[in-house]
Amino acid sequence: MATRxxxxxxxxxxxxxISPFLIGFFGLTVIPVAMTLYLSFTDYNMLRPPEWIGxxxxxxxxxxxxxxxHSLRVTFFYTFTAVPLRLIVALAIAMLVAKIxxxxxxxxxxxxxxxxxxxxxxxxxxxxxxxGLEGAINTILKxxxxxxxxxxxxxxxxxxxxxxxxxxxxxxxxxxFLAGLKNIPNDYYEAASVDGAGSVTMFFRITLPLLTPVILxxxxxxxxxxxxxxxxAYVIFGxxxxxxxxxxYVLYLFQNAFTFxxxxxxxxxxxxxxxxxxxxTALIFKSSEYWVHYESKGDR
Amino acid sequence: xxRRRMFTVLLALMLALAAVLxxxxxxxxxxxxxxxxxxxxxxxxxGGGSNAGSGSEGSGGGDAPKPVTLKVLWWGGQTRHDNTLxxxxxxxxxxxxxxxxxxxxxxxxxxxxxxxxxxxxxxPDVLQxxxxxxxxxxxxNDVLADLNPFVESGIIDTSKLDAGIMESGVVDGKLLGIPxxxxxxxxxxDPELIKQAGAQEPALGWTWxxxxxxxxxxxxxxxxxxxxxxxxxxxxxxxxxxxxQKFFSDDGTGVGFDDQIxxxxxxxxxxxxxxxxxxxxxxxQQHSALEDQxxxxxxxxxxxxxxxxxxxxxxAANRPLKLTVLPGPNTEKGLFLKxxxxxSVAKDSKNAEEAAKFINFFVNSLEVEEIQxxxxxxxxxxxxxxxxxxxxxxxxxxxFDYIDLAAANSSPIDTNYPVGSAEVLNLLGxxxxxxxxxxxxxxxxxxxxxREQTADILARKR
Numbered sequence: 036m037a038t039r040x041x042x043x044x045x046x047x048x049x050x051x052x053i054s055p056f057l058i059g060f061f062g063l064t065v066i067p068v069a070m071t072l073y074l075s076f077t078d079y080n081m082l083r084p085p086e087w088i089g090x091x092x093x094x095x096x097x098x099x100x101x102x103x104x105h106s107l108r109v110t111f112f113y114t115f116t117a118v119p120l121r122l123i124v125a126l127a128i129a130m131l132v133a134k135i136x137x138x139x140x141x142x143x144x145x146x147x148x149x150x151x152x153x154x155x156x157x158x159x160x161x162x163x164x165x166x167g168l169e170g171a172i173n174t175i176l177k178x179x180x181x182x183x184x185x186x187x188x189x190x191x192x193x194x195x196x197x198x199x200x201x202x203x204x205x206x207x208x209x210x211x212f213l214a215g216l217k218n219i220p221n222d223y224y225e226a227a228s229v230d231g232a233g234s235v236t237m238f239f240r241i242t243l244p245l246l247t248p249v250i251l252x253x254x255x256x257x258x259x260x261x262x263x264x265x266x267x268a269y270v271i272f273g274x275x276x277x278x279x280x281x282x283x284y285v286l287y288l289f290q291n292a293f294t295f296x297x298x299x300x301x302x303x304x305x306x307x308x309x310x311x312x313x314x315x316t317a318l319i320f321k322s323s324e325y326w327v328h329y330e331s332k333g334d335r
Numbered sequence: 336x337x338r339r340r341m342f343t344v345l346l347a348l349m350l351a352l353a354a355v356l357x358x359x360x361x362x363x364x365x366x367x368x369x370x371x372x373x374x375x376x377x378x379x380x381x382g383g384g385s386n387a388g389s390g391s392e393g394s395g396g397g398d399a400p401k402p403v404t405l406k407v408l409w410w411g412g413q414t415r416h417d418n419t420l421x422x423x424x425x426x427x428x429x430x431x432x433x434x435x436x437x438x439x440x441x442x443x444x445x446x447x448x449x450x451x452x453x454x455x456x457x458x459p460d461v462l463q464x465x466x467x468x469x470x471x472x473x474x475x476n477d478v479l480a481d482l483n484p485f486v487e488s489g490i491i492d493t494s495k496l497d498a499g500i501m502e503s504g505v506v507d508g509k510l511l512g513i514p515x516x517x518x519x520x521x522x523x524x525d526p527e528l529i530k531q532a533g534a535q536e537p538a539l540g541w542t543w544x545x546x547x548x549x550x551x552x553x554x555x556x557x558x559x560x561x562x563x564x565x566x567x568x569x570x571x572x573x574x575x576x577x578x579x580q581k582f583f584s585d586d587g588t589g590v591g592f593d594d595q596i597x598x599x600x601x602x603x604x605x606x607x608x609x610x611x612x613x614x615x616x617x618x619x620q621q622h623s624a625l626e627d628q629x630x631x632x633x634x635x636x637x638x639x640x641x642x643x644x645x646x647x648x649x650x651a652a653n654r655p656l657k658l659t660v661l662p663g664p665n666t667e668k669g670l671f672l673k674x675x676x677x678x679s680v681a682k683d684s685k686n687a688e689e690a691a692k693f694i695n696f697f698v699n700s701l702e703v704e705e706i707q708x709x710x711x712x713x714x715x716x717x718x719x720x721x722x723x724x725x726x727x728x729x730x731x732x733x734x735f736d737y738i739d740l741a742a743a744n745s746s747p748i749d750t751n752y753p754v755g756s757a758e759v760l761n762l763l764g765x766x767x768x769x770x771x772x773x774x775x776x777x778x779x780x781x782x783x784x785x786r787e788q789t790a791d792i793l794a795r796k797r
Contacts, residue, residue, distance in 0.1 A: 081453060102766075168618070187620060188618060190617075274761070276620060276765055277617060278769050278775065293446065293450050294757060294761060295758040296757070
């Protein structure tokens with residue numbers, strides 16, 4: 036009896052010590068997320084209490100709401116171009132930085148800077164200036180004798196400015212790649228070069244396979260980030276213009292919530308997004324058996 | 336042993352508590368003051384009565400008023416932010432017991448911010464409200480306080496305020512907002528550019544045909560645009576009214592005008608864009624900020640917008656611009672005076688009375704208008720309008736004169752904005768209008784689509 040009680044106390048102590056996390060996790064994550072599930076079945080405009088309407092929101096979303104499908108297409112396109120772009124740039128830069136011996140810390144810091152100021156409004160505002168009709172990009176194009184392009188106004192190009200912005204903020208992925216590169220023993224390269232392998236062969240035969248666990252991690256994290264993209268689209272284009280070309284999923288969700296006062300519908304959209312991202316992540320993990328190489332398991 | 340463990344648990348809990356408290360430390364301060372205030376304001380004994388009628392003097396009264404914190408929220412550009420902060424400072428000097436926490440943003444983002452605040456039970460005591468879809472929405476959801484009691488008790492003195500425009504703040508018999516200024520749609524033009532092109536300056540009695548002719552002449556002779564594209568969210572309503580129709584149907588279930596009106600309205604622009612007289616929409620989208628309009632850069636002689644935006648526009652353009660009415664025929668049917676914006680009080684404000692006093696100060700003090708000089712629209716207080724017009728610079732004087740002209744050539748505003756009109760205007764302004772002007776959709780298809788989707792939205796939101 037006494038020991039059981041003491042054990043109870045011991046657990047209590049443990050819980051008490053992690054309570055800051057628990058309070059945050061339940062108060063700010065689990066409960067609100069569960070609430071949105073409930074709200075997605077209600078008509079709720081935030082100014083009045085929610086009213087139960089069952090599956091109506093989901094029905095409209097899947098059968099009637101063209102904008103929902105449109106925003107989904109825009110977001111898929113964005114994610115599946117911007118994420119590979121960012122990862123390729125990050126890997127390329129990481130390989131360059133790994134070679135630098137003198138002042139490596141300086142380069143690492145400078146290259147990481149865009150990510151620190153990453154999702155911030157200031158960067159988006161700067162982007163607007165850069166790609167404006169008389170902005171830096173068009174000025175440079177004119178020097179080169181090319182005609183300027185309406186980057187932000189033309190539906191064909193608008194989304195690309197966002198993709199470029201995402202690609203430019205490669206810092207955190209770069210650091211992770213850098214760590215991964217440092218973990219590859221130099222012996223492998225030495226042995227390979229003795230055998231007469233060129234640098235391209237070494238990259239595809241040594242570097243890439245040994246980096247796959249890091250790539251997996253980066254792909255998953257960045258994919259989730261990509262689907263959640265909001266700030267740049269909101270600050271640079273605001274309402275999905277031109278012609279809905281920049282109507283990202285989360286932006287449309289946000290419009291439903293705060294412009295159309297339809298919090299219930301927005302909650303439903305959030306859950307659809309959660310399911311999509313969850314499925315994709317599961318798919319990637321499932322596929323990882325076929326392309327991720329863990330050294331401990333030996334060669335496949 | 337047992338005791339020691341108890342002690343560890345307590346220690347851990349205290350640590351956790353400390354962490355939580357420090358995390359919201361900034362706020363807990365406020366919470367404290369507000370809670371204290373609620374006691375004071377709930378019982379309206381702090382000299383409210385003795386202030387009645389001339390609240391602008393503030394403090395007055397016998398017993399020293401207890402400290403109050405008011406949160407005031409508005410949207411605007413930099414000029415308005417600067418002005419309003421000065422006005423708030425002045426009010427705090429005159430009413431040392433009042434501390435005002437200002438919050439402000441541009442119009443974009445304002446409604447998101449406000450609805451999030453309302454949802455969080457954090458509605459500002461005094462908030463800027465807009466006529467039309469927004470007032471309807473907030474009225475239907477019972478967010479705003481009825482200000483009639485404060486008018487009756489004399490805290491808000493309406494004796495000198497324009498009665499006609501005051502009506503626009505009334506919903507279902509409740510006074511939910513005090514207009515801060517009057518506005519009307521106006522055509523802003525650059526007389527110098529029009530003269531250079533050898534065209535006639537527009538004047539009362541001109542028509543859309545005249546508008547097109549001037550725009551074409553300027554485009555051909557000066558090689559600049561003849562006009563920017565027009566914003567359907569504002570101009571289409573005028574266009575419908577010109578033709579004896581309304582934007583929304585009276586029963587609030589759909590579009591209130593014929594398809595032909597919609598088609599004519601857009602055909603004019605499609606035609607002008609094809610000719611190069613109006614820029615294509617991608618150019619327009621690069622000039623979305625007020626300070627960045629074509630007319631500011633001397634790239635077009637015209638701009639069409641609300642009269643209170645003229646001050647900021649002229650400041651950015653830094654050369655004389657003139658104002659006239661929108662093109663006819665039937666200008667007087669189409670044109671209307673609109674409250675530029677309201678100040679409303681949150682229904683759950685714990686300091687509603689102090690909030691009302693602040694609003695009274697805002698609309699009934701010459702000093703306020705001396706600071707903002709019509710930037711929130713032409714004052715609705717006749718005495719102030721009179722007094723201030725002597726202190727105005729040319730741009731501001733033009734605006735005041737224009738309101739007089741518009742008042743004489745307009746009809747009452749339509750107040751039948753249904754709930755859900757925000758979504759309808761978003762549909763028109765960012766979707767259908769863009770598709771038509773980008774030539775992805777014909778005006779005919781646009782009209783049909785707009786009618787159908789508007790009915791859908793309004794049915795859903797009823």
